[in-house]
Amino acid sequence: MDSLSKYYETVEQDKQHYIDRLSEIVAIPSVSCSADHRPDVVRMGHWLKDQWEALGAETKLVNPGTQELEGKTLDLPPVVLGKYGNDPAKKTLLVYGHYDVQPALKEDGWSTDPFKLVINDKEQMVGRGSTDDKGPVLGWLCSAEAYKKAGLEYPVNLKFCFEGMEESGSEGLEEVIRDEADKWFKGTDVVCISDNYWLGKEKPCLTYGLRGVSYFYITVQGPGADLHSGVFGGTVHEPMTDLVNLMSKLVDVKGKILIPGIYDGVAPVTDEEHQAYEGLEFKHSDMEDDLKHKVIVHDEEKKTLMHRWRMPSLSLHGIEGAFYNPGAKTVIPARVIGKFSIRTVPNMDRAEVARITCKYLNEEFAKLGSKNKMTAEMAHDGPWWYSSPKHPNFVAGAKAMERVFGVQPDLTREGGSIPITISFQEALNCNVLLLPMGSADDGAHSINEKLNIRNFIEGIKVFGAYVDELSKADL
Secondary structure, three states: OOOOHHHHHHHOOOOHHHHHHHHHHHOOOOOOOOOOOOHHHHHHHHHHHHHHHHOOEEEEEEEOOOEEOEEEEEEEOOOOEEEEEEOOOOOEEEEEOOOOOOOEEEEHHHOOOOOOEEEEEOOEEEEHHHHHHHHHHHHHHHHHHHHHHHEEEEEEEEEEEEEEOOEEEEEEEEHHHHHOOOOOOOOEEEEEEOOEEEEOOOOOOEEEEEEEEEEEEEEOOOOOOEEEEEHHOOOOOOHHHHHHHHHHHOOOOOEEEEOOOOOOOOOOOOOHHHHOOOOOOHHHHHHHHHOOOOOOOOHHHHHHHHHHHOOOOOEEEEEOOOOOOOOOOEEOEEEEEEEEEEEEEEOOOOHHHHHHHHHHHHHHHHHHHOOOEEEEEEEEEEEEEEEEOOOOHHHHHHHHHHHOOOOOOEEEOOOOHHHHHHHHHHOOOOOEEOOOOOOOOOOOOOOOOOEEEEHHHHHHHHHHHHHHHHHHOOO
């Protein structure tokens, strides 16, 4: 019998209580990118603070500064720091999550009110923030409560860091982490983040790698004002024509990046890595169901995963300054800005990526012979992250998932970026584990975002088993 059987029983008994609490916080529209909703974001932060204090935790609210938003100067939402337990004989775990959410409106296509948690006939809890990231954040609180209610000693010292700006670039958090590294976070042995998802829908996973992201602008400036195409078409160098030419030279229709030298820094695939792709819960058919169309580039699942996880990609995102409203307008825009990003991977050097990308764009623009002016710049970037799934922190996570689900988790990487992962790793000089709760089809950031009841309740059990395994790990 599992030594945590009493804990698991408590979690099952309080299942409805946990769902009710998730419903309570989904109803708080903590949309960080909206000035009107800033009080709601702050209210959500205080809710977490109050709940943890009621459990016996020591907490602190840190004000990370101000921002300009929608013509207003606003205080950034507080970073909620906490300590639960302070036994020098125990290991210390720091967990990170965020309590802000993406915008959501019923008219966007939601089947229900996005800020009202609704359970459908598939045992899915639908609501904005249910899986990203309120469910996992709440899961840590529920786990600690279940230990206490079951009469079990919490096996580690728990510290937490919950922010309210993740969906808006984590503004201000980097400075908080650096400032608190030798203060509030001092003594941290390992970090755990639950802000990602399973590879599939049935089998759990642990994540040990993320791609980075470098975001670029191409600005083409032509005449001093927008022009009438009937009067000036065919007589001037048009900025939009130049820009489209340049953007067409960045990537081909199968996703191959056309910038010379871009692949030179990519780490080679090892035999061990090749083997790691075998047996993962991933099928093209499932991916096509989610995509609603058969648009996958690659003919093998392994190739698709490799191009999602460990190969760089370049995506075109939009053109600012161009006419995009419904209807017809025969304007020649005077100035346009093309936007694209490059997802970087080990062992690419981000400064070198920026250099060769801007150099290539300048060379290609010169070939056009245009009299317009062009500038290419990297606006911002975040680093790639890679860890070892053999680290004791990962081993503890894997054992916990096997205890709860009865199977060894898939070991995966992800194509997205969570820059704060690197921030914690470097500032605290300790290992970071990505321990997902949600499923691959949860639809974070999309309409009808959901979290399966099974993932939520079993995820709470995993959190409890993980801290138990961590307490016995040789760190």
